[in-house]
Every structure is written in C-alpha cells, then in structure tokens.
Amino acid sequence: MAKVNISLDAELVVEVMALAGVGSPQDAVEAVVRDYIARGHRTETRTEFKDRSLRETDARPQEPQG
DSSP states (O other), X not given: OOOOOOOOOHHHHHHHHHHHTOSSXXXXXXXXXXXXXXXXXXXXXXXHHHHHHHHHHHHSOXXXXX
C-alpha cells in the first residue's frame, strides 16, 4: 500500500488522540480518515434510498384531477 507523509498541527493531532483514545498520531489520523469515509458511505446510502423512493413516487400514475 502506498504511504503519504503530511504535516499537521500537533495540537489537532493530540486532541484527536485524546478523543479517539489512541496512543499514536498515525492511529489518530487513520481513525479520523476512516470515520470520514464511513460517514460518506452512510450518507450515500441514505441519499440513494431517498432518491429511489422519490423516483418511484414520481413514476406512479397520477390520479386524474379536476
């Protein structure tokens, strides 16, 4: 797997380490990135179901009005 080296503000990393309960900066950053990705997947799933139900509602024949 490819690795990426980045610089981050130490205070941010220490805060993430404390919140995530991890002991290393590497684990802290990985936890944040994994959480962000998982949140994105959950959002996609919710949006997909909502979009699908809206499309199904729009596809149903409309009752005659008037």
